[in-house]
Amino acid sequence: MAQAQSVQAQAEGAATQASDIVVTGSRVATAVNAPTPVTTVDTEQLAASSPTTIADALNQLPAFANSQAPTKGGSSLYGGNFLNLRSLGPGRSLILLDGQRLPTTSPAGSPVGFVNVDWIPAALVKQVDTVTGGASAAYGSDAVAGVVNFVLDHDFEGLKGEAQYGITSRGDNQNYKFGLSGGGSFADGRGHVLFSFEHAKSDELNGDPKNRPGKAPRDWARSGRGLIPNPNAGPGQPAYITIPDLRVSAFPLGGVVLSGAAFGTTFTPDGASAPYDFGTNVSGAVASGGGGYSPAPGIPLANGLTRTSAYGRVSYEFSEHATLYATLMYSRGNNAAGIGHAFTALISPSLSLSVDNAYLPDDVRTKMLANGEQAVIIGKRFDQLRAEQNNTAERMSLGGDGEIAGNWKWQAHVQRGRVTSETILDGNFDTINFAKAIDAVRAPDGTIVCRSTLTSPTDGCVPYNLLGDRPLTTEQRAYFQPTQEYRGKGSQVTAEASVSGPLFSTRAGEVSIAAGVGYRKEKLKQFTNQLAGLTNPFTGLPGAWAFLNQPALAGSFDVKEAFAEAQVPLLSDLPAVRSLDLNFAVRYSDYSTSGGQTTWKAGAVWSPVEGVRFRASKSRDARAPSVTELFSPSSSGFAIVRDPQNGNQSVPAIPVQSGNAQLMPEVGKTFTAGVVLQPSFVPGFAASIDYYRVKITNVISTLNPQQTVDQCAAGSAALCDLVTRDPTTNAIVSIRTPFLNLSSLRTSGIDFDVSYRRNVNFGSQGGILNLRLFATYVHDLVTEAPGSPAFDLAGDVGFGNEGVPHWTGLGSISYETGPWAFQLQEHYVGGGTVSNALLSVRPGSKNEVKANWWTDLTIRRSIGTFELYGTVANLFDQDPRSVATASISGPTNYRLYDTLGRRFVAGARFKF
Structure with a gap:
């Protein structure tokens, strides 16, 4: 289970047993506590609730709300587990392995610059340390939100393994994993070798490929509520109302006429005309009920994932002055999911059918001729787009450590990471060939051909009847729906060397420092087929694909760094000052793309009496732009706004995203203050309460299309320049969403960690009782763009899956007695608003969402060197909260709630 312990509490106990303790968040090896809050989860806690991946365990912690993972579902291209600390974005959390930066492992075709933690050797992880404050001065760029450091057990001796199987109570989302790890010494204990292997697979959980009404993997996902403008808005009426059974009204499977005298004519599967029901409360492209497309049933609740990872390490102690080591890591993953539907109207309104189209029913043609119409626009959707991602990551590192003189120590390493990936899309459209295919006419001999074939008989065009619901032929798919591929290659080279040790002693203790230098180079190349790089002749926008046009990309940057840190015991053993320690750190980074950047941290820990510690820290942190953010060419997609x-x-609108070579690093300022309590008069009790405040300026981000349009309407002239409208109708055509240094992003809140552990007796049977409550209160999560009002996502649980509730929590009670262990775990996601941007909705459909709870139960039984375990997750089969949406994102917030329902896990572990 991903319960947490205060690392300060652990360090205090350990300080009586060892002279040097390395705490994540500080480069100085010392028994003095660091001022920055650090949460530690050990290996037993990680495994307690039988998660499929180590990320699934960590994501139970409230600080990781909004992390992106295959098990969280939703339509996305994220092919792995990307931790999102403080909901500030995965790119602002630095991921380390044994204190060393891991290379980014995002797949081609999706956001690059994130680290997929699936490839970490989970079986060898001793603990996971999470620094919940800025740590750029200690570890470098990306540590704006904090650091997640996976610490391996380098001294493990023996052999251990695990096998696990899981399935939901509805018989779907089957998953399994198995792994084997071992370690041993050689050369009379001077050498040591480690290895680990793990393989896991989880089935995709998705609705019917064509989203027929009611065909959904869960009852709650059959339909979603919609949030639309009130058609009766006026004095005394709300501006927005919620509607049941949200449908995308203009895109039935058979197609519907959206213009002219035949408006509202739909087509049966064989192409015959029929009247169409647009539903009620029609608002542009969406409505309540009717014959339109319900997005809810087909949105994945879990992506299919297969992964294999391997790790090896060998070390040898040549002397007390030098121990050298080498490590190898390998991971391969496959991710598959549906990511949405194709719509002709979203390709371009100009893709219409001419009056002489060979497939038009006579009654429709007659109406067009009677009204002098030369063409009609058809709205239609197709089968769901499918995305498959294959990613391979490799990492090799060489390093060493040892003593120099006295108590001084040195560390150095060099590593190279390489990632190759491919993203394959099925169901996308070559819009150029598609426009030719639907422009079908009668040839002089009476056969149906493409109009283009009349003038170019060898053009290979395959005619297609847009009207009706027929499966595409093999020839049609090959002509205008070929497989779309993206391939990427990324590499990272890092080198670092540092020394640490005591400078001098004072009455309060030793003044210790650490100092070092580092170098890092990032490269990325992304390849694609020609269509993504063409200019679409029908829209004038980049890319001839209907969706996900990302042209070839190539870029690199490097950074040279120097850093130093000092730990200063100031006072000790005085009245009201049991100890007072200061910590200072500074780092200078010289980026090849943006020049020099200085980051720093200052903090203090004050213990007035035994069992009470107050701590505070302030830091200036930075995140440099990634290769993708700097160098991505323009690419287009789709949206409804x-x-x-x-x-x-x-x-409907077409978003156009691009990189920006003029980007500057983000700058974060973090303040934390808290108290750690371990009163001696309550043995087994520990608590920590920490306030945090993070403000990031020069934020590198893209506003989503809706935010761009909303903030333009709110008065931002700069963002209005990004919205292109039809000069005649004023309708939105495209919305540019380039990477920009936006004004600011800030968040603040309070973390709580309370635990109690004691021995208890029930009759003659003794055991250990553990209670823990871990909670986070998010006061605000605010974004602000130039010329626009601030927008707060704290308490907003329905806005594009980007908001967070004010309160989240994880509580548990466990009892161990003899060979048995029992654990009950409670998840809490607080209530909030449908959208903080909407001040009022229809009475009876309030702008609010209630809190959500779900419970897990785990039982374990030890039998010699084996342990058998079983878990029932979401024991009472609690559904997620229904969240009204103003788009087609689905009926709930997939990142916040459990969408899989009750599920069972059983497995066995052994250790020799």
């Missing part, structure tokens, strides 16, 4: 300039109607 509310348009304030057109009555807040929901309308």
Whole structure:
């Protein structure tokens, strides 16, 4: 289970047994506590609730709300587990392995610059330390939100293994994993070798490929509530209302006429015309009920994931002055999921059918001729797009450590990481060939051909009947729906050397320092087929694919760094000052793309009496732009947005994203203050309460299309320049969302960690009782763009899966007696608003979402060197909260809630 312990509490106990303690968040090896809050989860706690991955265990902690993972579902291209500390984005959390930076492992075609933690050798992890404050001065760029350091057990001796199987109570989302790890000494204990292997697979959980009404993997996912402009808005009426059974009204499977005299004519599966029901409360592209497309059933609740990872390490102690080591890591993963549907109207409104189209029913053609119409626009959707990602990551490191003179120590390492990936999309459209295929006419001999074939008989065009619901032929798929591929290669080279030791002693203790230098180089190349780099002749936008046009990319940068840290015991053994320790750190980084950047940290720990410690820290942190953010060419996709300039109607639009070579590093300022309590008069009790405040300026981000449109309407002229409208109708055509240094991003809140452990007796049977409560209160999570009002996502649980509730928590009670262990765990996601941007909705459909709870039960039984275990997750089969949405993102917030329902896990472990 991903319960947490205060590392300060552990360090205090350990300080009586060892002279040097290395605490994540500090480079100085000392028994003095660091001022920055650090949460530690040990290996037993990680494994207690039988998670499929180590990320699944960590994501139970409230500080990791909004992490991106295959088990969290939703339509996305994220092919792995990306930790999101403080909901500030995965790119702002630095991921370390034994204190060393890991290379980024995002797949091609998705956001690059994140680290997929699936490839970490989970079986060898001794503990996971999470620094919940800025740590750039200690570890470098990306540690704006904090650091997650996976610490391996380098001294492990023996052999251990695990096998586990899981399935939901509905018989779906089957998953399993197995692994084997070992370690041993050689050369009379001077050498040591470690190895680990793990393989895991989890089935995809998705709705019917065509999203027929009601075909969904869960009852709650059959339909979603919608949030639309009130058609009766006015004095005394709310601006927005919620509607049941949200449908995308303009895109039935058979197609519907969206213009002219035949407006509202739909088509049966064989292409015959019929009247169409657009539903009620129609708002642009969405409505309540009717014959339209319900996005809810087909959104994945879990992506299919297969992964294999291996790790090896060998070390040899040549003398007390030098121990050298070499490590190898390898991981391969496959991720598969549905990511949305294709719509002709989203490709371009100009893709219409001419009056002489060979497939038009006679009654529709007659209406067009009677009204002098030359073409009609057809709205239609197709089968779900499918994405498959294959990613391979490799890492090799060489390093060493040892003593120099006296108590001084040295450390050095060099590593090279390499990532290759491919993203394969099925179901996307070559819009150029598609436009030719639907422009079908009668040839002089009466056969149906593409109009282009009449003038170019060898053009290979395959005609297609847009009207009706027929499966595509092999020839049609090959012509206008070929496989779309992206391939990427990334590499990272790092080198670092440091020394640490005492400078001098004072009455309060030794003044210790650490200092070092480092170098890092990042490279990325991304390849794709020609269509992504073409200019679409129908839209004038980059890319001829209907969706996900990402042209080839190549770029690199390097950084040279120097850093230092000092730990200063100031006072000790005085009245009201049992100890007072100061900590200072500074780092200078010289980036090839943006020049020099200085980061620093200052902190203090004051213990007035035994069992009470107050701590505070302040830091200046930085995150440099990634290769993707700097060098990505323009690419286009699709979106549905509310348009304030057109009555807040929901309308289709084409977002265009691009990199920005002029980006500057983000700058974060973090303040933390808290107290750690371990009163001696309550043995087994420990508590920590920490306040945090993070403000990031020069934020590197892209506003989503809706935010761009909303903030333009709120008065941001700079963002209005990014919205392109039709000069005649004023309808939105495209929305540019480049990477920008936006004004600011800030968050603040309080972390709570309370635990109690004691021996108890029930009759003649003794045991150990553990109680723990871990909670986070998020006061604000605010983004602010130039010329726009601040927008707070704290307490917003429905806004594009980006907000967080004010309160989240994890509580547990466990009891161990003899060979048995029992654990009950409670998850809590607080209530909030549908959207903080919406001040009022229809009475009876309030702008609020209630809190959500779910419970896990785990039982373990030890039999000699074996342990058998079973877990029932979401014991009472609690559904996620329904969240009304103003888009087509689905009926709930997939990142916050448990969407899989009750599920069972059983497994066995052994250790020799």
